Amino acid sequence: MSSPRHEVAHLGHVELFTPEPERSLDFFVRVLGLTENGTDGDSVYLRTWDDYEHHSLKLTAAKTSGVGRTALRASSEEALQRRVAALEERGLGVGWVDGDTGIGPTYLFRDPDGHELELYWETERYRPPESLRPALKNQAQAYPGRGVGVRRLDHVNYLAREAEPNGRFVCDVLGGRVTEQIRLDSGVISGQWTHFAQKSYDLVYTNDRTGSHGRLHHIAFATDTREDILRAADIALDNGVHIETGPHKHAIQQTFFLYVYEPGGNRIELCNPTGRLIFAPDWEPVTWTEAERAKGQAWGLKTIESFHTHGTPPV
Template structure:
């Protein structure tokens, strides 16, 4: 067996920027229902974080007339790792160049996927500075647990849609060092999904096939609860406040994680994790491939089936293309 030397230059998903046509309502969803806090407001953007996120932001909501993904922010393992990855990305022709910094981080290299999803990678970050009255008695927690909503604990992962999953997966593997933990192959040749990580998590990023053939769309951002009971708790909250629950609670076979999918008021899909699934410590892990024969268990291990819109809807929405794909 040929063993490919791993690249350990990308440390983690640090933040996600999401577009919303109604910033106030979207911020209210994450703040009032999911217990996240606002750390700064700049122009058309609001920066937020969950109570166990150590950096100054893990989520940014920016105004646009349509919902969707702004960018994904990745932290490198070192300043030297940042330079290596920038050079490797530039060689692919998908680099956009350097920026001097942005809220919460320093100098960053901006790039896109083959499908056009925007990313940036950086080393220097701003850590969250907690107000004295919100300090936790746990010195390894950046603030104490909030008392409003059902507070999520941290940013977990992002899921994007692509016209060519294999090209997107190959880019993250070759240019950034991600490892593909699980994937879906249909008809023996079409890669319909891939779950990738740079850590023992099953995924920090997932990519699923956009059946409309569109490029650059956004499927969801996910936040982690830890305690499965919180999925039932937040389900009650959503039901009484008119928040649409698309699917769940249930459990995926892929990732083995408990889930609930909802739509925030701006139109983006949000996943809430009731646990973190399984962890991978095997350095020679082989990608687990799901096919038509076992995919039903991969999508839903137990719980109600996800609706067809789960596979078709992404932001920005393309109702005409999605309807055509469903036929």
Template structure:
């Protein structure tokens, strides 16, 4: 019997107390394109994203993540995951088509970490009006049209004050994620895991944070650019807009170049990301990092994320 499979990370649904400021940041500074606005929710995507949206912004009282969405490989996989997840005793909520603009019927459930995941297959891939459409038939929008202009949505990084080992196990056994790199403490507990369902080093990173104020937190969402020069260009754009940031630097884990910047409307951190490596080996052995190697894993070179107190800021995920 074939098991259901997740194809890719789809989107993050972000709630913001200042929709106008968040929209300015993501549209004009980061350079995402607006797909559609429905009431108090704006749907956006990068110029290389094909789905209806990779980010939604909804007006609310505080900044938090409502859910993280994942697309399956086949339509029947949504039902398949519902059955598998319900067998673990986890409550599964069905979300009817159209509840989220551009998306078909989906399921939502909570990880052991208490983050809400959404799984769907049916999704619109809207046509782009001529003035914004790329001449390239294999690309949605004109590149470099505005702001930083990243190509695509890349990954999410989540933190939890719960027993993170339960979430690693759930992601592996129920959702089909593979551990690619991980950090262990001196007692051999896994403190951080970089996991994926694609050849990326991570579609999601899960970090144990016992001191977190609530069980489920978001550290950052990430958008990917074609090369490292794009990240340096992003630093110039952020400076011109008087926005503070961390980086540029290069991670040892993932080998990618990074820059971190905070959405001033919601408090959501965005990692602008480039480089890294892909995994094609079917017998890949997860890379272990020790506490003695943690600094190198976090920052191979550059502006260290660990030396900045603002790096500890996370927003709630529900």
């Protein structure tokens, strides 16, 4: 069997549940700068300004917070069919479903921890209205000039009862690769960062201290520059948005970050990965020890306790 590497092209979009739909919508549009691109029942579709597809985020009204489906785009129709066969062989497939707004036939499945994901190939290219038409034809839409002005959906960080089996699933079945990980003194792998292409990470799994399944740690949106992260902190302050930690720099992946809570209770990371890409075809995972992690973030800030205890939906 051929290698599954690169058969998943990239993270497409993610669904976020919120018990505060109006306030959450205001946060993503006015504070983060996303653009609304349609509705469907209790869901609103939102997009970052440099996304070529219909939407980056599906915001769905619900009784509680948390993550819904995460969508991954395959690299071709043939790659989609091969990954579906691999998923069915593992017994983690749910089945084919009608594609959501903006995408074609979609295969629904679950990771070992129970998070819902979907794979698709056919997609709708975004066609901006005249008011959002960019001057540069290689840009998806005009820069909105509103709020933080995030450029793209960057990654999803799941909480899982056990990180390692999920990271192994991403690698063995979806063709991802572990770029960095944390190994505790007990030998347990408590966190794994995986990627599909040259971006250093797309899906992250970290151990859930509550022992629960299927929860969310955060979703992340990337900005153009580090300065955008600093400006985002002021924008959050001015708008009464809870800042959990940052601005600061992670040691793992060297990402410049700011963590905030959106009104529905979900943690949102605003990140600038500092242009770090992985080109090596034989990359070996970087493993961090407990002692190294105890030193805190890259510049010495200790990780705030809520970063280890807060997840959605709440337990």
